[in-house]
Amino acid sequence: MQDGTTARAPGDPLGSAADISVRSVVPEATVARLPVYLRTLRSLEEQGTPTVSSVELASSTGVNPAQLRRDLSYLGSYGTRGVGYPVDDLVAHVSRELGLTQDWPIVIVGVGNLGQALAKYGGFRSRGFRIAGLLDPDPRLLGVSIAGTSVRPVEDLEAVVESDAVSIGLLATPAEVTQAVTDRLVAAGITSILNFAPVVLTVPAGVHVRQVDLSRELQILAFHAQRRQDGSAELGAPEAQVRAG
Amino acid sequence: MQDGTTARAPGDPLGSAADISVRSVVPEATVARLPVYLRTLRSLEEQGTPTVSSVELASSTGVNPAQLRRDLSYLGSYGTRGVGYPVDDLVAHVSRELGLTQDWPIVIVGVGNLGQALAKYGGFRSRGFRIAGLLDPDPRLLGVSIAGTSVRPVEDLEAVVESDAVSIGLLATPAEVTQAVTDRLVAAGITSILNFAPVVLTVPAGVHVRQVDLSRELQILAFHAQRRQDGSAELGAPEAQVRAG
DNA sequence: TCTTGTGAAAGGCTTCACAGCT
DNA sequence: AGCTGTGAAGCCTTTCACAAGA
Numbered sequence: 047m048q049d050g051t052t053a054r055a056p057g058d059p060l061g062s063a064a065d066i067s068v069r070s071v072v073p074e075a076t077v078a079r080l081p082v083y084l085r086t087l088r089s090l091e092e093q094g095t096p097t098v099s100s101v102e103l104a105s106s107t108g109v110n111p112a113q114l115r116r117d118l119s120y121l122g123s124y125g126t127r128g129v130g131y132p133v134d135d136l137v138a139h140v141s142r143e144l145g146l147t148q149d150w151p152i153v154i155v156g157v158g159n160l161g162q163a164l165a166k167y168g169g170f171r172s173r174g175f176r177i178a179g180l181l182d183p184d185p186r187l188l189g190v191s192i193a194g195t196s197v198r199p200v201e202d203l204e205a206v207v208e209s210d211a212v213s214i215g216l217l218a219t220p221a222e223v224t225q226a227v228t229d230r231l232v233a234a235g236i237t238s239i240l241n242f243a244p245v246v247l248t249v250p251a252g253v254h255v256r257q258v259d260l261s262r263e264l265q266i267l268a269f270h271a272q273r274r275q276d277g278s279a280e281l282g283a284p285e286a287q288v289r290a291g
Numbered sequence: 292m293q294d295g296t297t298a299r300a301p302g303d304p305l306g307s308a309a310d311i312s313v314r315s316v317v318p319e320a321t322v323a324r325l326p327v328y329l330r331t332l333r334s335l336e337e338q339g340t341p342t343v344s345s346v347e348l349a350s351s352t353g354v355n356p357a358q359l360r361r362d363l364s365y366l367g368s369y370g371t372r373g374v375g376y377p378v379d380d381l382v383a384h385v386s387r388e389l390g391l392t393q394d395w396p397i398v399i400v401g402v403g404n405l406g407q408a409l410a411k412y413g414g415f416r417s418r419g420f421r422i423a424g425l426l427d428p429d430p431r432l433l434g435v436s437i438a439g440t441s442v443r444p445v446e447d448l449e450a451v452v453e454s455d456a457v458s459i460g461l462l463a464t465p466a467e468v469t470q471a472v473t474d475r476l477v478a479a480g481i482t483s484i485l486n487f488a489p490v491v492l493t494v495p496a497g498v499h500v501r502q503v504d505l506s507r508e509l510q511i512l513a514f515h516a517q518r519r520q521d522g523s524a525e526l527g528a529p530e531a532q533v534r535a536g
Numbered sequence: 537t538c539t540t541g542t543g544a545a546a547g548g549c550t551t552c553a554c555a556g557c558t
Numbered sequence: 559a560g561c562t563g564t565g566a567a568g569c570c571t572t573t574c575a576c577a578a579g580a
Contacts, residue, residue: 246536
């Protein structure tokens with residue numbers, strides 16, 4: 047639901063002769079957890095911790111140890127029985143798997159409140175992502191410099207994507223124009239989109255879309271908050287601590 | 292994975308005598324889709340469309356029609372065979388299920404780039420969510436008015452949560468302090484948290500946490516972008532259009 | 537004839553439990 | 559003795575396919 051879908055031939059169970067690229071298939075759910083593991087692993091690396099066990103790493107990332115081991119086993123697994131996983135190797139391995147050994151230029155379309163906050167957010171600038179373009183149709187924003195990048199007109203979209211070989215686009219546009227912008231991004235060659243606008247996007251198969259939707263998240267929380275109100279009495283040990291990430 | 296956990300009695304199929312609170316259990320995956328359905332339904336309502344079929348609604352929300360019918364059936368289902376679902380009733384029904392018939396006061400802790408963007412975001416102000424407090428420790432921000440609410444010191448956190456009976460908190464704080472702020476929110480009575488900081492939070496059972504993590508999303512996209520690069524040739528009909536929301 | 541509601545099948549993800557290696 | 563890697567079971571979610579109803 048959350049991710050863009052890749053069209054797949056129906057039927058045809060258990061790879062027939064047509065199955066050329068076997069690509070070890072890391073499950074989507076695993077991919078989504080790798081960044082969380084990586085964050086903890088990097089901090090262990092900084093502290094100079096040489097190895098970590100699945101129980102330790104699992105507990106600090108809020109997952110079940112068996113799940114962690116299963117996840118890492120999809121990457122070809124670098125652990126040693128009786129010892130644990132070597133932190134350095136694992137950082138390198140997970141980084142490579144996630145494609146973080148190269149730099150990813152990105153474009154941000156829509157430089158309103160949210161677009162500006164995204165541009166200023168340091169978290170990704172440091173880690174392999176680089177802003178190749180900030181695009182907005184508002185003439186008052188043109189040339190304004192945000193976090194070291196100046197805003198360009200949306201007309202430049204295709205030029206920027208092509209000149210910098212951008213494959214990732216962030217959409218912080220008003221809902222009404224988001225599909226139109228998406229179509230242009232895709233036509234220009236973008237294959238991965240992070241959409242902040244509350245719109246269901248339609249894209250060609252092979253283009254990946256991830257959705258970040260604030261009001262959706264709030265509505266989901268409201269659902270649970272309401273449950274608490276009327277349903278009241280939570281079953282289950284009231285003392286248990288839970289991790290969520 | 293994404294949500295806080297609610298303990299549930301295992302086994303016991305089809306409510307036995309011990310089944311006191313029957314609460315029809317809407318699956319988490321369904322709850323996460325309801326806001327998407329609701330958005331489309333509201334726009335159909337505005338246009339005055341009286342009924343909608345599962346095929347229509349499913350196609351504009353990017354899901355399978357069978358899935359949509361299953362989802363709505365968890366809510367007790369208001370459809371008519373041969374006709375479809377009455378838009379008005381469904382809007383009311385889904386809204387009620389999501390807890391959107393009441394107003395939810397929220398607090399935002401951390402009024403940096405992101406916190407300000409969140410405060411200014413109109414999408415939730417309109418729909419049942421109201422900012423009860425903006426909290427930040429930076430003395431330069433104190434009293435500054437953002438989107439009609441003035442920033443208060445973090446010391447006021449407990450006071451705000453109690454006086455306005457706030458049960459939802461948004462965290463846009465620096466990573467280092469996020470767990471500490473969370474502990475205070477929970478102690479003050481908050482039961483639902485939307486966390487934007489890249490940290491795995493630990494909370495007591497019964498508190499719901501949802502995570503929105505920009506760099507994680509980008510890393511997931513990088514994974515797929517990398518696949519495209521080297522794996523290259525996508526299988527599957529290259530013409531197919533896909534919806535993602 | 538059209539569309540819902542749902543058994544049943546299929547698929548994917550998580551967790552248990554333990555064999556196997558260090 | 560300790561911890562990984564993984565069969566196998568269990569659970570959750572999605573999808574098919576069709577009976578039932580308007």
